[in-house]
Amino acid sequence: MAAVTTPAAPGHTAQAPLPGFEDGPPVIEGFNPSILTRDETFKEKLSRKTKENPFVPIGCLATAGALIFGLRSFQQGKTRQSQLLMRGRIAAQGFTVVAIIIGVFTTALRSK
Template sequence: MAGTPAVPEQTAKASTPAFVPFDFSQPPLIDGFNPSPKAKDDTFKEKFIRKTKENPFVPIGCLGTAGMLIYGLRAFHQGKTRHSQLLMRGRIFAQGFTVFAIIVGVFTTALKPKQ
């Protein structure tokens, strides 16, 4: 047996392709579920306006946070430490307001009846 060369085993190739359980080019079919067709893709501007109308407090909070941050950094740069500290505390309040507005908006959207 020592003199016989080792021959690698040959595997039989399947003539048919392997079974694919899902077609990834299409969404899955689920009994009792009919996905609503999407009318069209919104542009950034259209989506921003729609979301602002749904929950106007989030952009207000974001603008307030950014404004407080900019003015606080400007006051810090000018050496007005007391004014800078007050604006940084105001920024934290504005951030909390924004997070609260986001949470309220999510719950409002979740509780809104589907049309």
């Protein structure tokens, strides 16, 4: 079987559609892509996501704080304090993961 190529505009390469996608992208049941009138900036998206699930940024800040102070304590030779802060970091990471999972479930349930 020979491949048929069509001439492309100068500076563009002709690409054949992917197998199975000749008629466009696949239709996924229950998924409706939202059509945005404009793209969100980073600050707008961060603000929206923080309002949707405020516990994730709190957990991220707690994790980063425990890590920074734990490394600082380790550098100063305070091994007991460093160990406690590293354990606190693990707890903060667990809190963040649980917050993400709960946020995903609430978003999935809210969209129905």
